[in-house]
Amino acid sequence: xxxxxxxxxxxxxxxxxxxxxxxxxxxxxxxxxxxxxxxxxxxxxxxxxxxxxxxxxxxxxxxxxxxxxxxxxxxxxxxxxxxxxxxxxxxxxxxxxxxxxxxxxxxxxxxxxxxxxxxxxxxxxxxxxxxxxxxxxxxxxxxxxxxxxxxxxxxxxxxxxxxxxxxxxxxxxxxxxxxxxxxx
Numbered sequence: 181x182x183x184x185x186x187x188x189x190x191x192x193x194x195x196x197x198x199x200x201x202x203x204x205x206x207x208x209x210x211x212x213x214x215x216x217x218x219x220x221x222x223x224x225x226x227x228x229x230x231x232x233x234x235x236x237x238x239x240x241x242x243x244x245x246x247x248x249x250x251x252x253x254x255x256x257x258x259x260x261x262x263x264x265x266x267x268x269x270x271x272x273x274x275x276x277x278x279x280x281x282x283x284x285x286x287x288x289x290x291x292x293x294x295x296x297x298x299x300x301x302x303x304x305x306x307x308x309x310x311x312x313x314x315x316x317x318x319x320x321x322x323x324x325x326x327x328x329x330x331x332x333x334x335x336x337x338x339x340x341x342x343x344x345x346x347x348x349x350x351x352x353x354x355x356x357x358x359x360x361x362x363x364x
Contacts, residue, residue: 227327237356240349255351279324
């Protein structure tokens with residue numbers, strides 16, 4: 181009876197150690213994925229409507245910024261600029277890339293021009309642009325970003341360019357609500 185009890189305790193101890201190891205490894209993998217690969221974000225405002233609605237949840241790829249290229253039209257998440265011009269108490273913002281390093285941007289009426297050519301804004305509201313873009317040239321390693329809901333978006337028109345090192349990642353998937361699940 182004694183050896184059977186000892187064997188049972190050893191077996192239980194082994195199971196606890198195995199489960200503990202599995203949990204530690206799972207937590208480590210989760211931490212590494214969130215830190216270096218992907219992260220979820222909640223959309224708190226209507227500045228990206230109709231593409232992203234208030235309450236949507238998105239997945240952002242950090243690897244695509246670290247090892248990839250940022251293109252005009254990409255939706256990015258970045259650290260809020262230090263200048264507080266819009267009263268937004270958030271730490272991370274979601275906007276669309278309009279201007280790339282070296283691009284010259286301006287606006288006339290409701291049209292945005294990039295290097296003298298009208299920007300195709302099929303993703304944007306058809307409402308007026310709101311605050312115009314002055315004649316600006318995007319500096320090296322920086323980006324000009326705007327919300328899709330341009331009249332209701334605090335963006336590069338107000339606080340300037342987003343340095344590449346402030347970009348957290350590219351949004352690529354809406355995961356909530358399920359009725360709007362899909363790639364961005």
